[in-house]
Amino acid sequence: QVQLVESGGGLVQAGGSLRLSCAASGRTFSSYNMGWFRQAPGKEREFVSTVSWSTGFTRYADSVKGRFTISRDYAKNTLYLQMNSLKPEDTAVYSCAAGKRPLSPDSNDYDFWGQGTQVTVSS
Secondary structure (H helix, E strand, O other): OOEEEEEOOEEEEOOOOEEEEEEEEOOOHHHOEEEEEEEOOOOOOEEEEEEOOOOOOEEEOOOOOOOEEEEEEOOOOEEEEEEOOOOHHHOEEEEEEEEOOOOOOOHHHEEEEOOOEEEEEEO
């Protein structure tokens, strides 16, 4: 079992930055691939980014490429999402997830989810 708790969301002006954290617990955390997803009101959940546990390779949605950076700290059992140059369309609840399939953008490939943290970007 893996338990995930996100933090770091908030209200920021367009062009600003936020760093989300996802604290993980569970003995097998290091063997899982980790990802970030988001869901805006009235919209489907969408993939944001993922990182492979074994290679460190990363993958990003086109909408965030060049602006967001995913990273993980094995010693702290924590996943991060650095978000720069934020836009109003980035407003959503952001959730981290853990799964076995490397670099998958499909939410169905993730087995464990956090409760989410709200990010609001004002124009």
